[in-house]
Amino acid sequence: MDYTEIKKVIEQVYNLILNEENKGQQASYIPELSRVNGESFGIHITTIQNEEFGLGDNTGKFSIQSIAKVLSLCLAFKIMGETIWERLGVEPAGTAFNSLVQLENDKGIPRNPFINSGALVICDMLISHFRNPEEEFLNFVRDVSDNPLLDYSQKIADSEKSAGYRNVALCNFIKSFGNIRNEPSTVLDFYFKLCSLEMNCGELTRTFLFLANGGNKLSDNKSILTKSQTKRINALLLTCGFYDESGEFAFKVGLPGKSGVDGGIIAIQPNEFCISIWSPRLNEKGNSYRGLKFLELFTTNTQVSIF
Amino acid sequence: MDYTEIKKVIEQVYNLILNEENKGQQASYIPELSRVNGESFGIHITTIQNEEFGLGDNTGKFSIQSIAKVLSLCLAFKIMGETIWERLGVEPAGTAFNSLVQLENDKGIPRNPFINSGALVICDMLISHFRNPEEEFLNFVRDVSDNPLLDYSQKIADSEKSAGYRNVALCNFIKSFGNIRNEPSTVLDFYFKLCSLEMNCGELTRTFLFLANGGNKLSDNKSILTKSQTKRINALLLTCGFYDESGEFAFKVGLPGKSGVDGGIIAIQPNEFCISIWSPRLNEKGNSYRGLKFLELFTTNTQVSIF
Amino acid sequence: MDYTEIKKVIEQVYNLILNEENKGQQASYIPELSRVNGESFGIHITTIQNEEFGLGDNTGKFSIQSIAKVLSLCLAFKIMGETIWERLGVEPAGTAFNSLVQLENDKGIPRNPFINSGALVICDMLISHFRNPEEEFLNFVRDVSDNPLLDYSQKIADSEKSAGYRNVALCNFIKSFGNIRNEPSTVLDFYFKLCSLEMNCGELTRTFLFLANGGNKLSDNKSILTKSQTKRINALLLTCGFYDESGEFAFKVGLPGKSGVDGGIIAIQPNEFCISIWSPRLNEKGNSYRGLKFLELFTTNTQVSIF
């Protein structure tokens, strides 16, 4: 892959989209998120040759929200291995991302780790494992990213908690099936905390680069996940990373990826790079409008894809 | 990729599985299918360097069933382009493969072209387009495979029709929403016919090799689909190719693929090869028990995967 | 109960409603039904003291549609007794009247005999029992009503068949679960035929009066159903007679009853009378707009109710 060419395409597509109407709505159900500037638009790419390139608001911080679910999953997978799949599945959900219907049919087993219910079960596992899960998780993220300054936003965590009735419902519902072991309020506090983790686009790509690098950190080649585990995380990102729009993302973009409700997206080209976008206005499926648009044009113009 | 190594792994895994218990049940709802020898077990691989290797019952013919849905989709996509997506989606179904529930919620729009409802809508499109759809479809398949001897099995088509109440229900249900344009009985006849298409493992890999070759036939480099269309078909195979087990297949195998109820499976490694397996006993999700097992071990041992 | 008072209330309420806007939509999915005059409005009451009173278009004929399901159920119940409940339930459906979702969850067992799926299963039972089910059913109806001139409308039956894709779907779906024993097309033909049965308001009340008379015909005291069976049919009419609006009807009207898509309604006050209304414009739940309105005011003003 020609990195100069990639940079050129990024610039072209970025400018093209910047000049088009920015459709969609910012997340409004979390008070603090609605205060973010909806016109923010940043891009960043980091390759496994350690090349970096960013554009626009790529240094603006935002809460990575559901993108953090990938990191909590990786940590649980690293510690507990395949046993985690006894308590949740690996199938696309096929319904809205916070649906309770599926849980009722499946007796409290979430269909995958990226819907809210699955992420709550992963949080529950980490709470059972660690004495100080919030601290341990943050240490893990700081280690993966080589960035000791990354932190939660207590303000955003509090804001989510104040409006998180749907997640309270989800967590107690799973608890009623016995698939949450700790007190729901403890699990929810941890969940809201990890969703509040703040990064900018550059920090995002450097954090997730190990998924493009066979599970190893680029800086010191330290293994975060095995090669086989990395492959599996990437497969899950492809089939389940974009809620009820995962098929569409695979179809149009063709890369493993994950979105967050604050408008962030990461995407992975295995053995090549990690790319991130930030643009807070969301389409009706809850994914960044400009983020999807950018990645579709970027992969079409570069012919980058895993397929 | 080292082809000699690949062959060795295929032989090892084949023999390993052959010596293990063959679990699962043959499809019994289609009378003719239950007459097939459940212990049949064949493997075949064809690479884009035109190397071929087969083992076991790789020359035994069987009806490719739902694998034919990939070919009818390719034909419709080739002819009508992106307009086909106005009448069906590209999202994993999230429920059993012949569920009517989803159709009721989505007003007759099937979630993807590989569930029965979606395949029926594709059939309807081809019927509207061609004067002799059965003949035209067969010509297309023969052309793609360079094999003028490929044919339907009238016996199997008849057998499926005699027991196809669920498909009759599906087709009339979609018709009631207006998303079938022709008479349901005409659509069903064509559908049963294409599911009855017979191939052996070798013929399967040669037919589907174009999906590993950027959309072009290997023999004469003739374009069946554009590169972008090919990428999209492969994405669909990955997210939707194995009914309600698609996520599991992506997770464990990590290749685009498609299964049929007679025990056939194809899988694609883009830019490398097409591999097929035939073993008629199915797991409870309706996919070949040994086929899945083989592909999981094969990709683990060779570290082949798109991720 | 004072019959003179009842008559007065009927006249008052009839005139009140006649002067209000006639909201709702006529059934349009059956071509022949959309030709009926939407402004038709008839009322008729017959008491077990053999008093009769009619108003408006009470002598205009219309197809009684789903009201016929009560008669086919009574015939099957009379012949086969409680064994019929092995193949269908007695619970309100809780979803739209022709939903396939419930059938999928319950493996082909319809929730009650008044949703289309349940009525199809009852038809199937009668076909298995009689050599000439259409003739036998008509004889039963003529006998119950003392009216040898009652008949099907072939024109309406044909019209329903031409547009009956949803019912074809339902019948084949139940067949796929094994709960239809005869060929779906045979069952459907009989079903469309009995829905086409034509009566006027007066004929309706005379036919159904036995449900207000402990199961006996008024003219000759002949038993159609036992007292216990009659009670059960009335209970079913109360809980399931108005599709997804049955609770509302019980709540506001408080009488066992049944509606048809051509705008007919019957209601029973046990030990007192049968009343019928005909007005073809339907509310969004598929029940006669004026019919419901009339019965609500009628029962409120007379304080008639089973509760």
Next chain:
Amino acid sequence: MDYTEIKKVIEQVYNLILNEENKGQQASYIPELSRVNGESFGIHITTIQNEEFGLGDNTGKFSIQSIAKVLSLCLAFKIMGETIWERLGVEPAGTAFNSLVQLENDKGIPRNPFINSGALVICDMLISHFRNPEEEFLNFVRDVSDNPLLDYSQKIADSEKSAGYRNVALCNFIKSFGNIRNEPSTVLDFYFKLCSLEMNCGELTRTFLFLANGGNKLSDNKSILTKSQTKRINALLLTCGFYDESGEFAFKVGLPGKSGVDGGIIAIQPNEFCISIWSPRLNEKGNSYRGLKFLELFTTNTQVSIF
């Protein structure tokens, strides 16, 4: 109705059932309920002629659980009138009594006031209306029953709260749709409290006798509800009083009624009597096994029914 005859039938049926096997399971999900003696079996009847008759454990106290939902509904209906129906429906639920699926489809509007979700919305209304809802509700019940000694069981309320994850989920889920106005924990505390209300069979029939008496207390003819409201409550009891077995109860028993998870049942014959049964073993639908059995035989032998 001959009261001497009624008493004789009650004795016969009681003894018959007492000598048969007591099937079913006691509620186990609430720790305190599983301590109740499962063999308790009491009957009591009170007529509007003020005749009373009790048998067996008719003076044993138990928590009336969901039967209390009828009283909270009556209080809300009395105070707020028909406006309460803007926030919940009057249709049978068609699914298990604590299902979240229906709520998701209907955007937080419970289908009726007797499923848990509906009862929670009624609790929310009372909390918004009263400064001290627990006290006011208890005063209402004591007034209706002429019994100042009736009280909650704090022990049972606490026990339910400790295991009430499913109800916590329900309440927060409805809150997420905006149909709970107060804090979920406040609503839940009140809900668990009213379910813990304790009565014996005799107290139950005396409390609910007003529903058989046109809405008036027998002792002083004071109006609790209007005649029209009483009719509507009875209609709701008939269509929705027994969870997913309401149709069966109407079909076999034919009386408005309500069951509780501690094994209590009340049934109303309008203008005649109120009858109660207590037997803690439940069938799989969550209703008292012996209670249903008793009422079926009782109504069959006396030919009592509203139909």
